[in-house]
Amino acid sequence: MDLDARDRHILRLLQIDCRVPNAELAEKVGMSASACWRRVRAFEDAGLIERYRADISAAKAGFGFQAIVHVHLTRHNPEHLNDFIKAITHRAEVLDCFATTGQADYHLRVLCKDIGEYNRFLEEFLFRLPAVESAQTNVVLRDIKRSAVVPL
Structure with missing residues (x-):
């Protein structure tokens, strides 16, 4: 357009x-x-405007733990990959998921109430997916710039 x-x-x-x-x-x-x-x-x-929404303060809503998770897949089995994508899209903790180039196959932005909830997310969900070989976590200490605004 x-x-x-x-x-x-x-x-x-x-x-x-x-x-x-x-x-x-x-x-x-x-x-x-x-x-x-x-x-x-x-x-x-035309799909240029995808949705309307309110931006919520995660901290004020009780979510004190945010991480960027770098996910490495075991191999690119199409069935496992589709299962991984489907599972990730249905998890509320996963705010964003990006397929990228570089060492990790996927990068997730995950939001949880605390580190205990995040640990349960890893152990009871992420590490049980057949496609996942490993994950590296970078804990977000503070937001410096966060925007959903497209620079027109």
């Missing part, structure tokens, strides 16, 4: 506050409310 300057402005504003009323959004970008609504709807229909 080709985006012009007005489209990018609309999308930047929605990333900052997706609850902005359409009339206010239209005014900020210099459009009529109906034309603005049609553009936003077109972004949704």
Whole structure:
């Protein structure tokens, strides 16, 4: 989808506050409310806007342990790989999963209430998956920059 300057402005504003009323959004970008609504709807229909959400403070919600987990697979058996991907996508603790180049096959961002819960995640789930050979954990000490904003 080709985006012009007005489209990018609309999308930047929605990333900052997706609850902005359409009339206010239209005014900020210099459009009529109906034309603005049609553009936003077109972004949704094209899959450019994937979802609307609220950003929650993990710490205030009681989640005090965050880690980046580097997962190494035993071998790239297609059946085991599909089972691994399916299992990971259904675990609430796994916020992000990336297939990457480099030493590890996958990188997970995992959020738990505490280290005990994380240990149970490893022992009762991750290490029981046939595809997983090993995992290396990097504990997140503090967030320096965390963003879901696409730089338009």
